[in-house]
Amino acid sequence: MSRRPVSAPAGEPAPQADVPAPADVPAPAGGSARPHGERRPGRLLGGLPDPGPAGRAGGREPEPGSGGSPPDASGRYSRRAAHRPVAGGGLRAPGAxxxxxxxxxAWWVWALGLAAAASRTTNPLLLGLLVAVAGYVVAVRRTDSPWARSYGAFVKLGLAVVAVRLVFSVVLGSPIPGTRVLVTLPEAPLPDWAQGIRIGGRVTLEQMVFALYDGAKLATLLICLGAANALANPARLLKSLPGALYEAGVAVVVAMTFAPNMVADVLRLxxxxxxxxxxAGGVRAVLQIGMPVLEGALERSVAVAASMDARGYGRTARVPPAVRHTTTALVLGGLLGVCAGSYGLLATEGAGYGLPVLLGGLAAALGGLWLGGRRQVRTRYRPDRWGPRAWLVAGSGAVVAVLMIRAEAYAPGALHPGVVPLTVPALPLWPAAAVLLGLLPAFVAPVPPKEPSS
Amino acid sequence: MICFENVSVTYGGAGAAPTVAGVDLTVPEGELVLLVGPSGVGKSTLLGAVSGLVPHFTGGTLRGRVTVGGRDTRTHRPRELADLVGTVGQDPLAHFVTDTVEDELAYGMESLGLAPPVMRRRVEETLDLLGLAELRDRPLATLSGGQRQRVAIGSVLTPHPKVLVLDEPTSALDPAAAEEVLAVLQRLVHDLGTTVLMAEHRLERVVQYADRVVLLPAPGEPPVAGAPADVMAFSPVRPPVVALGRLAGWSPLPLSVRDARRRAGDLRTRLAGADAGAARRTGPAVHPKDAPWCAPGARDGSGARATPSAPATSPVSAPAPPPGGTDASGAGATGTGATGTDASPTGTGGTGTAAPGTAGTAGTAGTTGTASTTGTAAPGGPASRTPAAAPRGRRAAGKRGLSALFPWPGRGLPARDGAPDEETHDPTVLAQAARLGVRHGRVEALRRVDLVVRPGETVALMGRNGAGKSTLLGSLVGLVAPASGTVRVGGRTPHRTPPAELVRRVALVPQEPRDLLYADTVGAECAAADTDAGAAPGTCREIVSALLAGVADATHPRDLSEGQRLALALAIVLTARPPLLLLDEPTRGLDYAAKSRLVTVLRGLAAEGHGIVLATHDVELAAEIADRVVVLAGGEVVADGPTADVVVSSPAFAPQIAKVLAPQPWLTVAQVEAAL
Incomplete structure (x- = not known):
């Protein structure tokens, strides 16, 4: 009885959170680009047409049955069945x-969205809210992995940026006209040719506040990037690179595993x-062990290279020479186009042709990369899937960015609190609500497993 | 499957001697072939030639023809053989490309372009086949040695190669982990028909699994192939069980303990009449005057070291040496009796021949004897209570604050010594750890470890990988600071002693002896060692010459063989003449010849009065030179006693001869030879 509801709503846009392997199977061992491309529309449209309804439903049958509730409405039921991670505990996020x-x-899109939003405002309250949102999501969703610990470093970096900005403002002055003088530093006399540069002099409250807002904006940007860094596994991200860039990705992954090994070597030696x-301490110790450490690293890299070679790294498919040459032409031409286009955009006289050339070059380069990927015979093992949760996470970031940009149009004053007549920044309601949308990942992203107690 | 036709490999210029020459060899499908031979005969080269890494990757000139599954390695690069040959090198860590177990298993298949569903299925199968399912998401860096080796094997298995090439797969593993890996190989050969070509120094672990043995007798000499028993008959490298078979004149030679045991009935009767004392003379002698077991007195003393009373305890217990000696060995018998070894009564010292019942009384006497010195109010009780009594004593001694509340008879002792430990420390104790605890972050690497090392004594630390052996050695040389408890070496606390002083008291040869070598030449290394140790110029060079004849001053340490490098490192740390010598995994990568040289050297050092502690997985080495074996598990001492007692009862740590001749207490071929 439960078989019918599952297979029936073929057009029902139930998000297929975890399509079991058979749904993805039909991709034969072809080029690497194909299965990837095939999978995405599947996600987009909310599920591939089921290749084997009976078999799949049969395989799933026990699961909904054990759920207890009878399938009263077929739509509701099938959503639950398809949305398996959610099914167990209602809408709670599953364990990762x-x-x-x-x-x-998805994490990067989310973080970049927050960063884009941060770049649109200097309101310290909004910026603080952004930092709080990013921090909260990191706190509840980061893993115990080494890169996850980088968040703290980014926060410190952000604070350092604010401090540096303030120091520069104090020392070098600021063009902000201000009336409330905090302190007057002795001004260093500078020769004529250094006109426009000031060292020391008046320090006004307005200028300090401006510098603070400015620094806070930059710090928020950095913290958002740090959040992405802490939440997204860099190795997995590199695995999502297009096939033609695979080699570069592997090099980075190997380098990332090497760094800890080298640190361990240094400590051991x-x-x-x-x-x-x-x-054991002191500069001499470090110098003396430098050579053995480098030797060890070299030996290890040779060993890894041998291992990779013996395991088929660098096997390429034979592609017709025409394709090879087209690839080369596209990539080179595309990159040239990108250069020329950017020049055109930046130079005053070329503004007309700049954008089209840039876009054309970009398209050509991407086409070249795609074509180059056809030389790759390699396939991907369990690539991260862009499922509904990824859409939600990425979407929440994008929505924050878009709403903030919109807000800039209707409430510019609230996003950029005045400095020269010094005003107390107010928290604009709608932009703040928009920023809070960025909290969505804290509820929809899978929960990382707790770290082992030992 | 694998076919060598008149293959020779030469590295370097045209004039260089070939590393391997005249190799004509065919390995049929589904065989497990074992490549044996002393170090440096070109085993790794031959293995590399199968996967195409020699000469494509390593350079050198390969003459002749190597074909694998019909593919010529001359025209096929290693990556083009990747679907046919799986290669696992000596160091699994250097083999890994990705960062987690599951990705690593999939890596090879990804490179070959297998379809995702196939990859998924094979990864799941391989996880089950190798028992890695629980580790699937673990970062590779956090795995133990055996797990790493299994992941490395799994990672080359997933593309379903027809040939598996393994270079020393079990050398770095503890006996149990080695069993795991070998069981997997067995299964591959039997169930999947995989052809396995493997080089291994630890023949005692693998020879019985081989269908055929290929012996490379010397560099540049053609290999000899044949049935394992036939080749072992004249092989210069052989496991103890084969040596025993040769000694007893059995034919065909036994390869496994089981074979040998079935033949050994006769030998056992012959040996039954032999003087067990002979064994003690040649083998792991239990020094009659040094307590073989941490005697309760010594243990209590070590516990008391937490308080300043320690030096004083020893003098008090010293005046009564005869009872002290008895209770020591009595306690030893009791302790091992508890672990179920009363089957080997002759193993303990002179008094150890006592039946369990008598041992019990001896133990009781021991407890009462020590009770008076440390104030433990543990009266004589049944033997089984003895071990419990000792901890109580230690606990009491450790709680100094509490002791003020209770009028312990021994409480007067602390008052006696105000002098620093330096002068009063007991010269019969080289090193002492008392209730030692060490933490690495959250992990408790050691917990309540007690250890006493005396001059002239050789102690083997055994236990699986990660049991805390290296940590214990590290804390004895001050590399690791204790989290609780105390360590004293030569009366000093190692991690607070300046290194320059500490080298005169204790020396450690680390797992990788290369870590100790910084200079470009042996000569420079020796000169540096002399300055470091403040020894007369030439001291180190003398030791090097004694340990390592025929090595020129200008040789680069990197060009030495594994055994030579170990000897050089040993010479360097011995330059400061430390009374205590620690070795971490000294036989890793050593062939039998290098191992027996090491044994000779270590015996000589022990005879000179050096205390030696070695952490090792090599049960044969432990059987050969250790007086005492300390087994660690999960950072705790789970057994501590004379080698014969601890080792014979343990299925994992018993040497082959012990397994063959059990219940008789013979441990090594040399003992048997001397007795016959």
Whole structure:
């Protein structure tokens, strides 16, 4: 009885959160670009037409049955069945594992959306809200992995940026006309040719506040990037690169695993110095072990290279020479076009042709990359899927950005609180509400497993 | 499947001698072929030639023809053989390309362009086949040695290669992990028909699984192939069980413990009459005057070291040496009796021949004897209570604050010594750890570890990978600071002692001896060692010459073989003449010849009065030189006693000879030979 509802709503836009393997199977062992391309529309349209309804439904049958509630309305039922991660605990986000891991790109889109929103305002309250939103999502959804710990570093970097901005403002002055003088520093006399540059002099409250707003904006941008860094697995992100860039991606991944190994080497060799009766600290110790560490790193890289070679790294498909040459021409031509286009955009006289050339070049380069990917025989093992949760996460970031840009039109004053007649910044209601949308990932992204207690 | 036709490989210029020459060899499908031979005969080269890494990757000149599954390695680069040959090198960490187990298993298939559903299925199958399912999401860096090796094997298995090439797959593993890996290989050969070509130094672990053995007798000499028993008959490298078979004149030679046991009835009767004392003379002698077991007195003393009373305890217990000696060995017998080894009564020292019942009384006497010195109010009780009594004593000694409340008889002792430990420390104790705890972050690497090392004593630390052996050694040389408890080496606290002073008290040869070598030449290394140790110029060079004849001053340490490098590192740390010598995994990568040289050197050092502690997985080495074996598990000491007692009862740590001749207490071929 439960078989019918599952297979019936073929057109029902139930998001297929975790399509079991058979749904993705039909892709034969073809080029790497194809299965990828095929999968995306599937997500977009909310599910591929079911290749084997009976088999799939049969496989799933026990699951809804154990759920208990009879399928009163077929639509409701099938959504629950398809939305399996949600099914167990209502709308609660599932525990993260490999199958439902959020696409790394989604986190980046979300974070870039927040960053874009941050770049549109200098209102410290809104910026603070953005930082709070990013921080909260990181706090509830980050894993225990090394890159997840980078968030703290980014926060510190942001604070440093604010501090530097303030110091510069104090030392070098500011063009902001201000009336409330906080302190007057002795001004260093500068020669004529350095006109327009000031060192020391009056420090006004307005100028400090301006610098603070400005620095806070930059710091918020950095913190948003830090959030993406902490939430998205960089190795997985690199795995999502187009096939033609695969080699570069592997190089980065190998380098990332090398760095910790080298640090471990340094520590080991430094402690080993104690065994020879030499102090383990100091500059000399580091210098002396430099050579062995480099030798070790070199040996390890040779070993990894041998291992990769023996495991089929660099196997390429034979492609007709025509395709090869077209690839080269497209990539080179495209890159040239991008250069020329950007020049045109920046130079005053070329504004007319700049944009089309840039876009054309970009398209050509991307086409070249896609074509180059055909030389790759490699396939991808369990790539992160862009499922509904990824859409929600990425979408929430994008919506924040769009709403903030819109808000700039209807409430410019609220987004950029006045400095020269110094005003207390107010929290504009709608932009603040828009920023809060960025919290969505904290509820929809899969929950990372708790770190082991030991 | 694999076919070598008149293959020779030469590295370097045209004039260089070939590393391997005249190799004519065919490995049929589905065989497990074991490549044996001393170090440096070109085993790795031959293995590399199968996967095409030699000469495509390593350089050098390969003459002749190597075909694998019909593909000529001359025309096929390693990547084009990747679907046919799976290669696992000596160091699994250097083999990994990705960062998690599951990705690593899939990597090879991704490169080959297998369809995603196929990859998924094979990864799941391989996870089950190798018992890795629970580790699937783990970062590779967090795996233990055995797990890493299994992941490495799994990662080359997923593309379903027809040939598996393994270079020393079990050398770095503890016995149990090695069993895991070998069981997997067995399964591959039997169930999947995979052809396996494997080089391994630890023949005792693998020879019984081989269908055929290929012996490379010397560099540049053609290999000899044949049935394992036939090749072992004249092989210069052989496991103890084969050596025993040769000694007893069995034919065909036994390869496994089971074979040998079925033949050994006769030998056992012959040996039953032999003097077990002979074994003690040649083998792991239990020093009669040094307590073989951490005697309760010593243990309590070590516990008391937490308080300044420690030095004083020893003098008090010293005046009564005869009972002290008895209770020591009595306690030893009791302790091992508890672990179920009363089957080997002759294994313990002179008094150890006592039946469990007598041992019990001895133990009781021991407890009462020590009770008076440390104030433990544990009266004589049944033997089984003895081990419990000792901890109580230690606990009491550790709680100094509480002791003020209770009038312990021994409480007067702390008052006696105000002098620093330096002068009063007991010269019969080289190193002492008392209730030692070490933490690495959240992980408790060691918990309440007690250890005493005396001059002339050789202690083997055993236990699986990650049990805390290296950490214990590290804390004895001050590389690791204790989180709780105390460590004393030569009366000093190692991690607070300046390195330059500490090298005169204790020396450690790390797992990778290369870590100790910085200079470009052996000569420069020796000169640096002399300055480091403040020894007369030439001291180190003398030791090097003694340990390592025929190595020129100008040689680069990197050009030395594994065994030579170990000897050089040993010489360097011995330059400061430390009374205590620690070795971490010294036989890793050593062949039998290098190992026996090391054994000779270590025996000589022990005879000179050095205390030696070695952390090792090599049960044969432990059987050969250790007086005492300490087994660690999860950072705790789970067994501590004379080698014969600890090792014979354990299925994992028993050497082959012990397994063959059990219940008799023979451990090594040399002992048997001396007895016959």
């Amino acid at each position: 594992d490999r199958s439902n891991a959020l696409h790394a790109g 430094r402690t080993a110095r104690r065994l020879r009766g030499r102090p």
